[in-house]
Amino acid sequence: MLQELLVAGVAAASAAIVYVGAAARVVKQYERGVVLRLGRLKGDVRPPGFTLVVPLADRLHKVNMQIVTLPIPAQEGITRDNVTVRVDAVVYFKVVDAANAIIQVEDYRFAVSQMAQTSLRSIIGKSDLDDLLSNREKLNQGLELMIDSPAIGWGVQIDRVEIKDVSLPESMKRSMARQAEADRERRARVINADAELQASKKLAEAAGVMSQQPAALQLRLLQTVVAVAAEKNSTLVLPFPVELLRFLERAQGQQPPPDGSPRSPE
DSSP states (O other), X not given: OHHHHXXXXXXXXXXXXXXXXXXXXXXXXXXXXXXXXXXXXXXXXXXXXXXXXXXXXEEEEEEEOSOEEEEEEEEEEEOTTSOEEEEEEEEEEEESOHHHHHHTOSOHHXXXXXXXXXXXXXXXXXXXXHHHHHOHHHHHHHHHHHHHHHHGGGTEEEEEEXXXXXXXXXXXXXXXXXXXXXXXXXXXXXXXXXXXXXXXXXXXXXXXXXXXXXXXXXXXXXXXXXXXXXXXXXXXXXXXXXXXXXXXXXXXXXXXXXXXXXXXXX
């Protein structure tokens, strides 16, 4: 009798161990467990830690609650100003409702990926090339809103969307390079013309000052000679002031003729 009880106790203990082994589950800290009993949602979402399910009747689905980085393949499209571009992006999202992520959508990762690709092509068609190149922050916000609207019903929250790269055709790159070069040349000419205008005004002011003081012109001439001589040139070109020629001409006209006769007026 005792032996039979002992055998029964061992059998019961073995059955209990097997049952616990089959029913025991461990949910990690970054996961949540969704239990489906005979195909229907059973109870609330299981928190992290040790949990038990009914063998053969329950099925535990573990949902990762971490932020997922999902790259969007490059999408080719035509912008609003008729330029063909290829744009790729990246989506950061996380699951906020584990039950909806399992029940409302078959594969939430695939669904978010397809929605992101469709939204990216739509954004390309609604935007100009200049917006894709320089106004990405606004486009990122619009793309995030387009993806987040249907994803809310899937228990998924879009954290951030970033456009990574915009690829242009080689012909468009060359055209943009020529445009940038022409724009830089235009700015250089405007700056040069402005400098010439300012220099001409300063030269006019300097000429006005020198006209009041004739000796200033001689001093400027001597400064020029010193500057040229400092270069150690073998040839020195010395400009002759026109005012000195006029002074000599007036002095020549005031001298009496050699024979002593008075000079006849012209």
